[in-house]
Structures are given as structure tokens and as C-alpha cells.
């Protein structure tokens with residue numbers, strides 16, 4: 001038997017590239033949990049590494065932060081791999097944006113502040129997420145807005161090898177250096193900047209549609225916020241975005257620097 005008998009399936013929560021996520025009641029504890037299910041046959045068909053969910057689980061297990069989905073357990077049977085995490089009662093920022101069209105600077109700052117707290121934490125632990133985007137940032141509405149980062153399926157440890165290689169994540173969010181060669185944890189900061197731009201404008205950062213043409217565009221003209229400022233962003237926000245979307249990764253803000261920027265000063269005071 002597997003721990004699967006402990007999980008009573010209640011409803012469908014979402015779908016990713018290769019997974020389906022169900023809301024379940026974990027019978028022994030009475031908790032609501034999210035159960036991510038990956039069909040083994042699908043991994044074989046797509047020639048994907050079957051150990052990817054195991055790696056995702058082991059990275060998630062090593063993290064413990066209020067803005068990161070809490071890990072419960074990981075197991076498998078003949079047909080599937082299973083990853084049980086904390087259930088986030090809300091929706092993804094992707095779905096929320098579809099309803100709202102745009103986020104105000106105030107709400108976007110609340111979201112980005114918590115995303116950066118999580119990034120600062122896992123970067124300190126030597127983990128790069130490599131897939132920060134709207135679909136992987138979950139929102140819960142308790143008394144206040146609560147952000148939970150999930151989907152560590154593309155994450156890696158950089159504590160042993162100082163630089164990483166390999167192209168992961170959605171094309172829109174790729175930092176230019178990811179396409180050029182080795183890169184560091186700063187790629188997550190770039191993705192965070194792209195995410196912030198999308199939240200504030202409801203627009204894609206590139207006009208190209210296919211991943212290949214987007215990547216070509218990133219190599220030729222990586223996304224930059226322009227002086228013309230067509231969206232009437234406040235000067236503080238313009239300055240903040242430029243520091244996240246700095247092309248040179250060494251000059252790009254770290255998560256700690258971003259958290260100290262004046263665009264987030266209102267959030268900082270509340271959380272101190």
C-alpha cells in the first residue's frame with residue numbers, strides 16, 4: 001500500500017505542463033492538502049527525467065518559510081508520482097490578473113514584497129527557483145493578502161557549483177544571461193521584475209508569440225522599462241523596476257537590496 005489511501009480527493013485545483021493538482025483531505029491529520037500528481041507514462045513519452053519530482057520534493061522539504069508552500073510528503077505507485085503540500089486557499093496571480101486586468105501599485109507592492117522575502121530566503125539556502133512567474137505565485141486571502149510560492153520543479157542548488165546552466169522556465173521571464181551561458185541566482189530577480197511589469201500593465205513584455213522568437217528577442221533586445229514611461233509609473237517604481245531588470249546580473253539588485261528599496265518602504269514598516 002502507499003500513503004495514497006490517506007488522501008481523499010475533493011476537487012481539482014490546477015494543471016501545469018505535466019501535472020495535475022488536486023485538493024485532498026489528508027485523513028490521518030484532517031488537513032486539507034494539495035496533491036500534485038505526475039503520470040509516469042507522460043514523463044517517459046516526453047523523455048523527461050523521472051527523478052524531477054523527487055528533486056522538487058527534496059528541495060521543497062529543505063525550505064521552511066511562510067511565503068513558500070509547506071512540504072508534507074512525496075511518494076509513488078506504479079502509475080504516478082505524488083507530492084503533497086500545504087493547500088493555498090485562493091488563486092494564482094495569473095488567474096487574479098485575468099479578473100482584475102491590472103494590479104494597482106499598492107497591491108503589486110504587497111505581492112512583490114512577499115515574493116522577494118521568499119526569494120531572499122531560498123537564495124540564502126543556495127536554491128535558485130528558475131520558474132518565477134504568475135502561474136507559480138499563489139495568493140491566499142486570509143485577514144490580509146498572503147503570497148505562497150510553489151512549483152520548485154525547475155529549481156536547483158547552486159551551493160556546490162557557483163554557476164548554473166540549462167534553460168528552464170517560461171520564455172517571457174527568462175533573464176538574458178540564461179540564454180548566453182552560465183548564470184547565477186540573479187535570474188530569479190529578473191523574472192520577478194518581468195512579473196511585476198505584467199501585474200502592473202496586464203501586458204506581455206514581448207510581442208513575439210513562440211518561445212523561439214521570444215528567446216531571439218531577449219538576446220537582441222532584452223526587455224527594458226523606457227524613459228518615456230507610457231504607463232505613468234511613479235518615479236520610485238520606475239527606479240525599482242530598472243534595478244530588477246538590470247541587464248548586467250552583477251549590477252542587478254539582490255533580493256535583500258530590492259526589499260530595502262523605497263518603493264517597498266510601506267510594506268517594510270508593516271512587516272518589521
Ligand code: ADP
Nearest residue numbers: 013014015016017018019021034086088135151
Ligand atoms: P507544474 O509544475 O506542472 O507547473 P504546479 O506546481 O505549478 O505544477 O501546479 C499547477 C497549478 O496547480 C498551479 O498553477 C495552481 O493553479 C495549482 N496549485 C498548485 N499547488 C497548489 C496549492 N498548494 N494550492 C492551491 N493550488 C495549487
Ligand code: MG
Nearest residue numbers: 016135136151
Ligand atoms: Mg507551474
Ligand code: MG
Nearest residue numbers: 016151153154
Ligand atoms: Mg513545474
